[in-house]
Amino acid sequence: MIWDWGYAIEILPALLRGLLVTLLATLLGSLLAFTLGLVFAVVRRNRVPVLDPLVRAFVEFWRSTPLLVQAFLIFYVLPGYGITLSPLTAGVLALGLHYACYTSEVYRAGIDAVPRGQWEAATALSLPRSRVWLGVVLPQAVPRVLPALGNYVISMFKEVPLLLAIGVVEVVTVAQQLTAQSFSPVEPLTLAGLLFLLISYPASLAVRRLERRVGVV
């Protein structure tokens, strides 16, 4: 009993369904991280009173502590205060919040790289604040940070399996369920690992190509 091809092929569809959940969690978590990170970055750049030091302290704290513990906090403690979340919702929330702390710094680097003259010109034209951000600064800042954001999406993808601890039925959970049925962890876990490699390696090559195209901030 080293490697049973028949069994490996038999379990592949179930693993692929699990992979879809992993990808869904990554997609939703990324959307949340991109949005929330941008809000954090704009709050900090604008030095919004009260909020700026709060966001700063939160980002510093949250990125230094494990995503797993944060996921436990969201999934197990919030219901006690009347907020009951499904495992996937809690997981996406945990991923999004954790990675927003990273993306906010990425956006900040991108915003800082927009030349001063752009800000001054926008002020000289007396554009409203919203147009300065949406029409001038962000369109220049965001493309430059796309590779960095892409790298965080790939990191997040590989961290989704820890949500198995709160009951998200992603690919590694499926692998464990299969193991419990057949008592052989070899094929399910090896295939799960290969599926990660199959997606994250080409994705990282794509990000590297994008990096060369847009240059690094």
Place this chain on the structure above:
Amino acid sequence: MFDNLALIVGRLSEGLSTTVAAAVGGILLTVVFSLAAGLGMLSQVGVVRVVSRTYVEFFRGTSEIVQLFWIFFVLPALTGFRIVPLGAAILVLALNHGAYGGEIVRGAVQSVPRAQVEGAVALSLSPRDRMLRVILPQALVEMLPPFNNLFIQLLKSTSLLSLVVVAEITYIGQSLRANLPVAGQLTIYLVLLVMYLVLALLITAGMRWLERRAAARLGRTPRARTPGSRFQVGTAS
């Protein structure tokens, strides 16, 4: 809200030595793998380059949890080895983070100005002296800030060991949860987060000290860190 605080802190502290052992062991072994992989990727020998590159891409490309489960469940099934949980855990942490560290080492060595290498050649230093006395001391200054990030990532990853029943602080926190009311559960997780934060701050303090030492050896003062520099852990994969 903090009724059970003393009890919770007391119980969680029992796992602290395991968390610290996993983190320190992981960090030390990560440095070894990083140097081996980083210098391997720059080797003159083609086979060494291919092996190092494969190691780096493989461990960066597969998920850390899968690696952990694989060593804990698949390896014993395949080979019949009985693993030592903490030892296996440290090995996985180091194999995974060493792959990222390899890229840090490679990048730092390549960032040493070419003139330095040429100067060392002109002084007819042996390849070994060139590396140990000229290139690495300068590369070290470049490596330390990204390694700080990497070590904090590793510290955070030690929480995953709770999933393979290593009794570190997250595992103990989870085992306490069932017996406590909601406020107590909140306290568990907040205390856990604060413990990780303190450990992360200790790592950063240690690395800052090393940065000052490494820079002083070269007769430099450390560069001020730009905000956000903590985040450039090379290219994630």
